[in-house]
Amino acid sequence: MSTPSLLILPGDGIGPEVMAEVVKIIDWYGAKRDLKFDVSMDLVGGAAYDVHGVPLSDETMARAQEVDAVLLGAVGGPKYDVLDFSVKPERGLLRLRKEMDLFANLRPAQCFDALADFSSLKKDVVAGLDIMIVRELTSGIYFGEPRGIIKEGNERVGINTQRYTESEIARVARSAFELARKRGNKVCSMEKANVMESGILWRDVVTEIHEAEYPDVELSHMYADAGAMQLCRWPKQFDVIVTDNLFGDLLSDAAAMLTGSLGMLPSASLGAPMENGRPKAMYEPVHGSAPDIAGQGKANPIACILSFAMALRYSFNEGDEATRLESAIEKVLADGVRTADLLAGEGVTPVSTSEMGDAIIAALDASL
Ligand code: IPM
Ligand code: MG
Numbered sequence: 001m002s003t004p005s006l007l008i009l010p011g012d013g014i015g016p017e018v019m020a021e022v023v024k025i026i027d028w029y030g031a032k033r034d035l036k037f038d039v040s041m042d043l044v045g046g047a048a049y050d051v052h053g054v055p056l057s058d059e060t061m062a063r064a065q066e067v068d069a070v071l072l073g074a075v076g077g078p079k080y081d082v083l084d085f086s087v088k089p090e091r092g093l094l095r096l097r098k099e100m101d102l103f104a105n106l107r108p109a110q111c112f113d114a115l116a117d118f119s120s121l122k123k124d125v126v127a128g129l130d131i132m133i134v135r136e137l138t139s140g141i142y143f144g145e146p147r148g149i150i151k152e153g154n155e156r157v158g159i160n161t162q163r164y165t166e167s168e169i170a171r172v173a174r175s176a177f178e179l180a181r182k183r184g185n186k187v188c189s190m191e192k193a194n195v196m197e198s199g200i201l202w203r204d205v206v207t208e209i210h211e212a213e214y215p216d217v218e219l220s221h222m223y224a225d226a227g228a229m230q231l232c233r234w235p236k237q238f239d240v241i242v243t244d245n246l247f248g249d250l251l252s253d254a255a256a257m258l259t260g261s262l263g264m265l266p267s268a269s270l271g272a273p274m275e276n277g278r279p280k281a282m283y284e285p286v287h288g289s290a291p292d293i294a295g296q297g298k299a300n301p302i303a304c305i306l307s308f309a310m311a312l313r314y315s316f317n318e319g320d321e322a323t324r325l326e327s328a329i330e331k332v333l334a335d336g337v338r339t340a341d342l343l344a345g346e347g348v349t350p351v352s353t354s355e356m357g358d359a360i361i362a363a364l365d366a367s368l
Contacts, residue, residue, distance in 0.1 A: 015073025
């Protein structure tokens with residue numbers, strides 16, 4: 001098989017700093033595990049706007065369609081707040097998701113033992129937590145038509161449309177059931193069937209797919225507001241949560257914070273299999289561009305590095321190497337190495353972004 005290709009889009013804010021650490025890890029795999037990647041770099045978000053006047057050029061979009069996987073850092077920043085909506089940094093990210101048809105967004109929320117004290121919730125509520133949110137990523141209110149701001153009489157009206165087809169719901173439900181079979185074999189589907197027709201359809205289709213194809217998996221349903229409450233009350237009741245684009249956006253930020261820091265959580269956005277059998281895929285941290293700390297070497301690179309671990313697992317069939325990387329991170333945290341976001345003010349000196357990367361490389365060396 002030819003060398004797998006990776007397109008790296010560092011983006012804005014802390015994106016380039018955290019991605020520099022991922023590049024070190026990729027180089028380590030090439031040198032020490034003979035796992036080589038054909039890596040190319042390009043611009044997205046505000047960085048692309050500054051050069052091309054658009055947050056994603058057609059050339060970059062075309063390249064993203066060709067490679068085996070895309071790694072993205074983060075997009076956005078206050079400098080771009082004044083831009084027209086159509087060229088805001090976020091539009092670049094949404095274009096990638098939509099045109100690559102990355103309908104299943106996997107957002108794990110795992111609590112590392114060394115960080116259990118760091119959560120705003122009690123330790124026994126989060127210790128050992130391991131849940132997976134599967135967020136529908138290419139439809140729903142993010143993309144539904146009609147949309148816009150129109151004039152009605154003498155006032156303006158803002159419009160967005162929640163819209164889901166049966167097939168859009170069915171395919172993300174299948175992704176969730178498949179994942180559950182490899183984990184705790186439980187899926188909880190979240191919508192608001194009590195107030196939204198799209199929620200009624202969501203519940204029906206998930207139930208139909210379950211009965212016809214995955215009766216061995218345990219399925220439950222929750223209204224998304226109650227789901228948010230249960231996530232805070234006792235998150236360990238969940239294994240896989242499947243939900244729509246907007247609810248998934250909210251619930252995954254809430255779930256992320258259960259684990260202590262948004263700086264820890266990776267994500268994988270997966271589409272249909274390509275000709276070579278690999279899914280179309282983009283990997284990115286759940287955190288944003290954090291402009292307040294950008295360029296200062298303070299950012300935590302772990303979410304971005306864990307996103308590369310997800311790439312090893314889901315795109316390149318290297319589950320053992322993904323586990324090696326995750327274990328190296330676990331070891332570094334257990335040894336007390338902390339970036340600034342992980343300090344609970346207990347007199348530990350924080351390490352810089354690149355020192356955290358170096359510590360993870362040292363732990364990888366020690367794993368050989
Ligand atoms: C996310 C982000 C994005 C979203 C933004 C940056 C467009 O919040 O990936 O969760 O809303 O999907
Ligand atoms: Mg979000």
